[in-house]
Amino acid sequence: MSIAKKIYVVDDSIVTRMFISGIIKEIPNVEITEFGNGEEVMEGIRNETPDLLILDSVMPKMDGLNVLRKLKELKIEMPIVFCTADIQSTTKEKAINLGITEFVNKPIQKESLLEKIKNILNS
Numbered sequence: 001m002s003i004a005k006k007i008y009v010v011d012d013s014i015v016t017r018m019f020i021s022g023i024i025k026e027i028p029n030v031e032i033t034e035f036g037n038g039e040e041v042m043e044g045i046r047n048e049t050p051d052l053l054i055l056d057s058v059m060p061k062m063d064g065l066n067v068l069r070k071l072k073e074l075k076i077e078m079p080i081v082f083c084t085a086d087i088q089s090t091t092k093e094k095a096i097n098l099g100i101t102e103f104v105n106k107p108i109q110k111e112s113l114l115e116k117i118k119n120i121l122n123s
């Protein structure tokens with residue numbers, strides 16, 4: 001058995017974190033760690049870079065775009081799936097310019113997220 005893929009799930013809503021983690025658990029051989037905001041996950045990433053980051057947009061302390069900016073500044077790279085309900089603003093565009101791998105609209109559709117995660121982990 002290969003080494004488990006490490007996935008970080010970041011969202012300020014515990015319900016959303018549980019929902020996302022529940023979806024990811026359908027994939028074999030993954031190790032999930034949850035974080036409640038950008039500051040928390042940056043601490044985690046400084047210790048260990050995951051194989052995949054599932055990142056919420058709107059969060060207290062440090063939001064998703066600021067996490068992306070910080071990662072760019074620190075030159076830390078990993079696949080990132082960015083989740084936001086923000087359909088009208090330029091948030092999506094900004095996130096793409098900051099180098100996200102995939103984009104998922106909220107409310108999250110299970111099959112859509114699962115497919116994107118599988119594609120990333122298999123590539």
Ligand SMILES: [Mg+2]
Pocket residue numbers: 011012013056057058059
């Ligand atoms: Mg949020």
